[in-house]
Amino acid sequence: MTVNHYDAIVIGGGHNGLVAAAYLARAGKKVVVLERREIVGGAAVTEEIIPGFKFTEFSYVVSLLRPEIIRELELPKHGLKILPLPSTFAPMDNGDYLGLWDDPDLTRRELYRHSPLDAEAYDAYSRAMGRAAKAIKPLISLIPPDPSSLHPRDLMGLLKLGQYAAGLSEKELYMIAKLVTQSAGDMLEEWFETDVLLGTKAASGVVGTLLGPRSAGTAYVLLHHYMGEIDGAFRAWGFAKGGTGGVSGAIANAALALGAEIRVGSSVAQVIVKKGRAAGVALDNGDELQSKVVFSAADPKRTFLQFVDPKYFPDEFIQSIKNFRTLGSSGKLNLALSELPDFTALPGEGPLHRGAISISPSLDYIERAYDEAKYGQFSRRPFIDMIIPSAIDPDMAPPGQHVASCFIQYAPYDLEGGWDDAKKEAFAETVISTLEIYAPNIRRTIVGKQVITPVDIERIAGITGGNIFHGEMLLNQIFFLRPVAGWADFRTPLRGYYLAASGAHPGGGVMGAAGKLSVQEALKDGLL
Amino acid sequence: MIQLLHTPFHERTELLCQPKNWRRWAGYLVAGSYEMSLDREYWAIRNTAALIDVSPLMKYLITGVDAALLLNRVVTRDIDKLQVGQVYYTGWCDEDGKMIDDGTLSRLDETTYRLTSAEPSLRWLTMNAVGLELEITEITDSMAALSLQGPNSSSVLNRCCDNPVDEIKYFRLMHNELDGIPISISRTGYTGDLGYEIWIDAKDALPVWDALIAAGHDFGILPVGILAMDMARVEAGLFMIESDYTSSDHAWIKAQQSSPFELGLGWTVNLDKPGYFVGRPALAREQREGSTWKLMGLEVEWDGLEALFKDVGLPPQILSMAIRASLPVRSGKKQIGYVSTATWSPLLKKYIALAHLQKPYFEPGTNLRMEVTVQHHRQYAPARVVTLPFYEPEWKKR
């Protein structure tokens, strides 16, 4: 029976669960990861859905993966390569386009065509966001302080926060104050006048939320997406070799090399509680595993409402978890293509194919897309963020052929009348006919496709509600409020039970921070 | 737009630029040098006439009854004193009195000014012009610019222009014609020698280039790239944004910012002008209290440099071009400043540098030590603080 005795069990083999296991093994602990699917990675997986074509199925760009995790787990040795994703191309309705290239001079000149003032504002905006991101980024690596607590740990955290704030200029503080209160649309309109630029920037303020660019609080999401851009020479924005599954693969290899055990096809039914402490898990197949502590690297709803009997948690806590906004609003269309899409605005093969392609012609376009979602429809003209992985990493598709990853918003989880095959097909058709406006050849190049709705995210990746970040990254759900006020330090009301995934601080995205920080905290508790 | 721009002279410069060492300048490509070695180009600046393509300079036309009001508010100099036909060199600052950029400001007529800058400035000007009656037009692309520098530059212009340029005083300008093409000529430059800058409608760029090359033949005219100009400007004690100071717009931390006083531009800060201008309170405070940093010249002492090289059995190694690198400067063992650009001066036969020094080490005559690399080892050579410029021929302002 000793085979089923561990120091720690990690439920869920998403990238955070794998990071947690790697750090636990690195600390000399006997650890097992239990993943319900036959592959690890969670929302960070690559699958060959159509033979020869590798789809970076859910998550597709890497920007926030913590550099210290890459170094400490020696991920490059285990296969991690983050390739540059240098530009953003946004075709416009009048047949023109906006190109944000990876060179400030080229970008300024390109913007100048649209608006000389925006050309200059763009640099100033990037720097202002960079400064704000720089100010906030160190906090991501900190355990979030709880301002209502007098615990010394929290006070230290607050002190550090205060020190950062003191180091900021008045201008930067105002910027941050605006970022946390304004809508993305209002904030961007203070800087820019070009529709397509506003649309493209605003779109990143609503990714993963069921809010429009005019909804208050969305400005912060803009900043969150900027954080990836300030690692300087590190060049954090990128596409992982082999797709985002390449990141999970490298972390899994690192964890195995450090001595962790990974079991796939092992779905957890229940956390076993003994003497008020998490003491192991029971699998769906009835197997039981014992451990000193349990980490859940699944989403908060399953972690607290499904794996554990609610009687172990205060009512208020349960209520807060129930209120945690986890309904998905985004989908994906993964395409196998016989050739590159040819954009009328910039015909032929070019640098645009190696970067992001954004269908976001104006702020109103995004807001209108939201209007439909608000009332339970998918957007008739959605925001689409497309990349062509095979143009960056040719190993993603058979030679000369391509794969495209289209991230789509909005596609509400709660679609009126529910999602079915016909609606999925209609949803895919909407995306293809939208793309067709800008790249007319796309339809005839499609040799296969995979449509993903929030319900599919829930079904395949196992994320309750299908929100891409395990829960919206809005101000009422981040920092010391994630997932619940007072429980943002990865601990839970159940002793020995830790939350280690995107529903915890600092939130969603392929960053590994929750996995690492949760282990760091748990090791302080003396249970391991 | 997925390529850097070519200047209006590219058709000519492309054929002349032998080493193909194109340099980036504000989104344009310009020749680093035209010949394999910088020697002749440098000496053209100092001995004959150097023709330099400076078209990438950002240029703005500011016109209207409130133009002077705007400029007085933005730049540190007193615009009411700027006469028609006169040019000011000036910096401009943020609220904290830290330099955003610097350039020249020409008054073309009663209500029209032309401002040059290194960084895009349209937005800053526009933001400060709210409610004013004026128009700001960017003319960076539509106006070509050539810098003709060197003791023979006036002779070249006299040969090809309708009106002699002898009457243009230092930092003044005149309208002129060349083969029927209207041009504007200012007695300005970035070399510290006699020199002129010629402002041309971009469509007339090539005929003007050709006429100058033809007229300059007998006076030793030479197309010169920006690398030789970089050596000359250090001798002239002229600094460059992003190499010698960081625009306060770009600085990540306060320590990266510089005030005009710290850069030796105290003479351009006209606190006696009436009314508010951006940065005024901070600048007034700094003038009262004194600055903690100053940009000065540093001359490396030859004997000391020679000794360091002699220790490893080498003769002193001389830089072949100006280097834009940060080199520590010490007093005893303590770092008290840094060099931002250093060059060998072929004329002075000295190793010279622009140095940012902390109080009290910026007094002329102070003996300091500057980092030099000798056979892969970092060493410190003795150096002396001097006032700028290092070189100023008597004909520069005459």
Ligand SMILES: Cc1cc2nc3c(=O)[nH]c(=O)nc-3n(C[C@H](O)[C@H](O)[C@H](O)COP(=O)(O)OP(=O)(O)OC[C@H]3O[C@@H](n4cnc5c(N)ncnc54)[C@H](O)[C@@H]3O)c2cc1C
């Ligand atoms: C469509 C989509 C696009 C995205 N795009 C990006 C992007 O481009 N860039 C970016 O940075 N982020 C992106 N994200 C967000 C990012 O992918 C996620 O935040 C991140 O991958 C979540 O990782 P995790 O380890 O926290 O959780 P998950 O990856 O969700 O892992 C949870 C794991 O738990 C497992 N599990 C669930 N229940 C059980 C059980 N009962 N027993 C055992 N195992 C269980 C699941 O199978 C899963 O493997 C995207 C997400 C989605 C869905």
